Amino acid sequence: MTAPVASATSINSSGANDPRARRGGKKRKVEWKAYLYILPAFVLFAVFLGVPAVQTAQYSLFKWNGIGPSTWVGLKNYGELFTDSVLRSSFLHAGVLIFFYAVIPVVLALFLTAIISRGANLRGMSVFRTLLFLPQVVASVVVATTWVAIYSPDGLINQLLRLVGLGSLTRAWLGDFDTALPAVGIVGSWLGIGLCLVLFLSGVANIQPELFEAARIDGAGPVGEFFSITLPALRGQIAVALTLTVVAALKTFDLVYITTRGGPGTSTTLPAFEAYNRAFNTGKVGSAAAVAILLTAIILVVTVLIQKIQPDEVE
């Protein structure tokens, strides 16, 4: 939806440098040609996203097993999102994951940025950046499998605990009803920190060094410097980081699919996993579609809200 507006105005303004065209008493002409330019992109969007989205919305109003005839049930599938305890908790779990996927990485990355940016001339900085960004590059199945090994009863974490005499704390982290969801969440934190840090460091690099100098002359300490210069200057990057990580948290599927399959019990089930499972395994296509639609709506709303942090003028 934003694409047509954006390209239309940019074409307008490029031809509208003389004031006559902009102001002239004549009716504004619709630049049909402009729409021609976006046609290819729009066709792609419509075929691969638009049509399936409308179809999903349609399915969500039916009770259908994917094969036989379907029955119209109106908004019943949506009602079940609130009355079915498994579905309700899947959305709550996604909320918990936002904390691990978005809040922890952003806060930690800000803290690290404050430290690293002071040693701006650190040697081998690009190497560190690459290393920190690595989790984002590794395929998620590999990440998940690695963490399954780390969390396993004889895995790295339990070995470390035994080493320092905390053997009583050891457990199957992904198999324990109380620790499974946080355990999945921490994998998300690990994934997110590098991404956030790289974003923030590039943001800090854009701040005029004079600003820091001025602050120091005014007697600001490291903390004051961070809150009065670094943090406000990073608003744009924070918004981007939050958007990416919150969306990642809400649509998590691969990690849970590989590590726990929603278990133990239903303690790590998530909306995206439920949508998949209902559509392809348990023959509840309508319910799956309703989950998908609600999830999409939540992601859209959250993204719009996060954009409010973004400064009005972004370079």
Added chain:
Amino acid sequence: MSRSTKTVRTLAVSLALALAATACAPGGSTTDEPAANSSASQVSKDVSAAGDVTLTVWDQNTDTGINDAQEELNKQFQQKYPNVKIERVSRSFSDLKTTLKLALTSKDPPDVVQANQGYPDMGSFVSGGLLRPEDDYAKLYGWDSYFPEQQLNLNKFTADGRDWQSGNLYGVSQTGEIVGVYYNRKILKNLNLQVPKTITEFEAMLPTIKASGMLPIAYGDVEKSPGIHIYGITQAAIAGKQAVTDLVTGKSGAWTDEPSVKAAQTIQDWATKGYITEGANGISRDEALAEFGKGKSAFVITGTWEQPKVIKSLGADSGFVALGPDGSDTPVTTGGVGLAWAITTGSKHPDVAAAYIDFITNAAAAQVLIDNGNLPAVPPADWAPKAGTLQADVASEWKRVNAGSGGLVPYLDYATPTFYDTLSAAVQQLTATKLTPQQFAEQLQKDYAAFLKSK
């Protein structure tokens, strides 16, 4: 164009789209009769008459032993009938489960597919008119006499897909499988224990093994399906064949009946007393199997399909037994036949498809299966692996379970389309003492009652 007219227009367009979308319901809104199948036409054994044919086959024979057998059988079939080319699509069980529905409902479905028994898969395929009844071919090729009745029943459905184990035959199976108890001969011998034959004998030796400092049962349930097996064999041996079969097929009974609750209690006791691996919900099936394979536990409960792995790790020390109810000679245990080889209604060459299915399931195929380390659905009468080996145990237990009216109890997740999720999650909660046995049973019953009501 002003902002408000634009909004109105957008709204109108989306409303129109929505209306258009709801106008035609997915999959058709009325209960259309399944397309009349072609069984009226004559069926024939003549494959050559079909001319050049490409037969598309979807199977789930991806494990080493069965994959080798399948490749060999396909090769032999194509040598026998040079006019037929087999296009094999092989997927793991769970991949097949998630994609088969889409393939069957597409315009150009495969000719032959392996369909899982029970209501979630075969039942819904049949109700959608996607599978062709094979009764005519069963007569033509003599499947109806070659396979034992309890095996054929597993592959039967009424034409509307509502009643399982009666009505039309929708496929035959290649392999047999039962879930049972693998035991370590050495450990039992050292503790002076006999091989258990009934659930009570089995339970009675768990404290002895535990007291010796040995883990009785290696158990890992992170994949969730092993939970169905451990509960399945316990319930089968406690409640008996008829009660569980009636329950799973939806004929009578409830999951809250006393024997089923008692089975749940039994498993919870095993967990709290440390008879099964601690933190089993975080341990994979393969880890548990490896633990048993290293001689660190006396038993592991799983299916005959793990036989090649156990032989590799424990060799001659391994044995296999299927448990029965007290005072019964016939074991009663979870099991069945491999996925049914079914013909799709969309297949243009049902005669060729049936010839293929016969070729890979008949007595000659059984020998190929055995040669590659598999358990055929109908073992040759003269098949006798060396006594005292795991192979001999598996073969004899399969024969015992199939003798007379048999002791096969269907997999419990066949009960309803959502039962796999419900039951597997509930067993994890049961072993972690998040549910009492009664609550466990009620959770299963809730799913079950809802399905029966909707049928």
